[in-house]
Amino acid sequence: MFDRRGRFHAQVSCRATPGDPSPSSARATRCSVTAPTLLAAADPAVAPEPASRADAAPLATDLRELLTSVRAFLRDRVRPIEPRLAQHEFRDLLPELTALRSEVKARGLWAPFLPRTLGGRGLTLAEYAEVSAVLGESPVGHYLFNCQAPDVGNMELLHTHGTPEQQQRWLRPLVDGMVRSCFSMTEPDYPGSNPVWMGTRAVRDGDEYVITGHKWFTSSADGAAFAVVMAVTDPDAAPHRRASMFLVPMDAPGVALVRNVSIMGEAGSDWASHAELRYDAVRVPAADRLGPEGAGFALAQERLGPGRIHHCMRWIGICERAFDLMCARAATRELAPGRPLGLSDTVQGWVADSRAEIDAARLYVLDTARRIDADGASAARDAISAIKFYVAGVLQRVLDRAIQTHGALGVTDDTPLAYWYRHERGARIYDGADEVHKASLARRILKRYGMESRG
Numbered sequence: 226m227f228d229r230r231g232r233f234h235a236q237v238s239c240r241a242t243p244g245d246p247s248p249s250s251a252r253a254t255r256c257s258v259t260a261p262t263l264l265a266a267a268d269p270a271v272a273p274e275p276a277s278r279a280d281a282a283p284l285a286t287d288l289r290e291l292l293t294s295v296r297a298f299l300r301d302r303v304r305p306i307e308p309r310l311a312q313h314e315f316r317d318l319l320p321e322l323t324a325l326r327s328e329v330k331a332r333g334l335w336a337p338f339l340p341r342t343l344g345g346r347g348l349t350l351a352e353y354a355e356v357s358a359v360l361g362e363s364p365v366g367h368y369l370f371n372c373q374a375p376d377v378g379n380m381e382l383l384h385t386h387g388t389p390e391q392q393q394r395w396l397r398p399l400v401d402g403m404v405r406s407c408f409s410m411t412e413p414d415y416p417g418s419n420p421v422w423m424g425t426r427a428v429r430d431g432d433e434y435v436i437t438g439h440k441w442f443t444s445s446a447d448g449a450a451f452a453v454v455m456a457v458t459d460p461d462a463a464p465h466r467r468a469s470m471f472l473v474p475m476d477a478p479g480v481a482l483v484r485n486v487s488i489m490g491e492a493g494s495d496w497a498s499h500a501e502l503r504y505d506a507v508r509v510p511a512a513d514r515l516g517p518e519g520a521g522f523a524l525a526q527e528r529l530g531p532g533r534i535h536h537c538m539r540w541i542g543i544c545e546r547a548f549d550l551m552c553a554r555a556a557t558r559e560l561a562p563g564r565p566l567g568l569s570d571t572v573q574g575w576v577a578d579s580r581a582e583i584d585a586a587r588l589y590v591l592d593t594a595r596r597i598d599a600d601g602a603s604a605a606r607d608a609i610s611a612i613k614f615y616v617a618g619v620l621q622r623v624l625d626r627a628i629q630t631h632g633a634l635g636v637t638d639d640t641p642l643a644y645w646y647r648h649e650r651g652a653r654i655y656d657g658a659d660e661v662h663k664a665s666l667a668r669r670i671l672k673r674y675g676m677e678s679r680g
């Protein structure tokens with residue numbers, strides 16, 4: 226279990242080894258010896274600091290200071306509440322989480338990815354990527370710093386493509402953390418893997434559009450103030466020009482949240498949920514179209530580039546925390562007196578493979594972010610596809626190894642591993658399934674070798 230500071234309690238490592246003949250008093254003694262080591266190694270304050278982690282370039286002093294402040298806040302103020310995430314509805318924790326968000330603001334750490342004109346720190350994508358990895362070490366890190374998906378992507382869209390009126394009405398409260406938003410594109414009856422084919426229609430009627438459709442996996446719709454909705458405005462246009470984006474208030478007549486879809490046994494609530502929605506003849510003013518008519522697909526693509534970096538670095542943060550937990554457990558869990566689990570060749574392989582894979586993933590994503598900063602997303606297209614499936618795979622392997630190292634404890638909610646295992650299986654599906662990214666990367670590569678395709 227976690228203690229008040231979010232660190233493991235001693236008793237979790239104190240189960241008798243099967244066949245262990247030692248009396249319970251001897252086991253108790255052994256536990257009291259192993260526990261402090263476990264506590265120390267599992268706590269990032271004293272765990273081998275990121276020194277053992279790869280970094281491509283020295284960090285600027287102010288970024289280093291920012292990372293130190295974010296790390297300290299997560300360790301001192303956030304870890305203590307993490308165990309409650311598995312025990313309570315997200316909605317029930319909102320008062321506590323909202324108070325923590327106010328603290329983040331008061332410390333000047335709020336939404337650092339935002340430009341300075343909007344109150345952020347004006348970080349480059351590569352700089353923010355470093356912050357995202359640290360935030361990822363807590364399941365609520367991004368949420369508490371107002372850096373959470375899908376709001377970040379919507380803020381970027383509104384900042385770049387919103388009219389002054391749209392920015393005033395929707396972007397400002399989002400930036401201030403007064404409201405949340407969602408992104409409503411995927412549909413149960415159409416393949417999300419082919420985003421130019423969808424059923425939701427937006428039909429122009431005078432100064433309004435009338436939106437009708439059925440969506441699901443609209444993450445965080447529960448409690449959101451508005452949705453960015455993708456709908457077909459011209460079914461006869463070229464495939465990539467058919468859809469447009471609309472800003473739709475969640476309380477508009479005709480918007481119905483059918484349910485929060487249960488994922489791996491958990492429907493969740495509020496920000497931590499994925500909703501099925503119906504839009505039944507929802508009327509929105511034409512002024513609430515985001516970007517030009519027919520630009521929906523292009524805007525969605527634009528939203529995905531930086532979003533990919535954010536997701537990948539968040540996953541790397543999860544990997545780092547899972548790695549710390551795995552190593553702490555391997556170093557202190559004894560299979561027999563004086564024989565720690567970490568002496569096993571298999572576990573050593575898991576530790577070594579995980580370290581190498583996480584470092585490789587980290588460097589790949591940071592390099593991609595730097596290329597986007599320097600030359601734009603289209604110049605880094607191949608890498609943007611590759612990091613998505615590569616890092617999602619590393620995440621899944623590292624989490625699985627960490628769980629296996631913990632034995633039965635690994636599948637309990639006494640560590641955050643099971644939470645992430647449930648919540649992040651989707652990483653290989655959302656923002657494009659592995660197979661889609663692999664296919665498009667391979668096609669682009671093979672085209673350079675002269676392969677032609679008529680399909």
Ligand SMILES: Cc1cc2nc3c(=O)[nH]c(=O)nc-3n(C[C@H](O)[C@H](O)[C@H](O)COP(=O)(O)OP(=O)(O)OC[C@H]3O[C@@H](n4cnc5c(N)ncnc54)[C@H](O)[C@@H]3O)c2cc1C
Nearest residue numbers: 408409410411416417418442443444651655656657658660
């Ligand atoms: C946790 C989670 C959160 C999400 N959040 C959002 C959100 O906020 N907003 C939103 O709009 N959507 C969201 N999604 C939806 C997500 O973007 C889609 O699930 C994804 O695009 C895949 O679409 P699909 O589920 O319809 O699968 P399908 O398109 O039906 O594909 C099913 C499977 O077919 C295979 N496949 C597909 N195409 C190919 C191909 N070309 N080659 C080989 N194999 C292929 C893949 O294995 C794929 O997993 C979320 C999904 C998850 C799991």
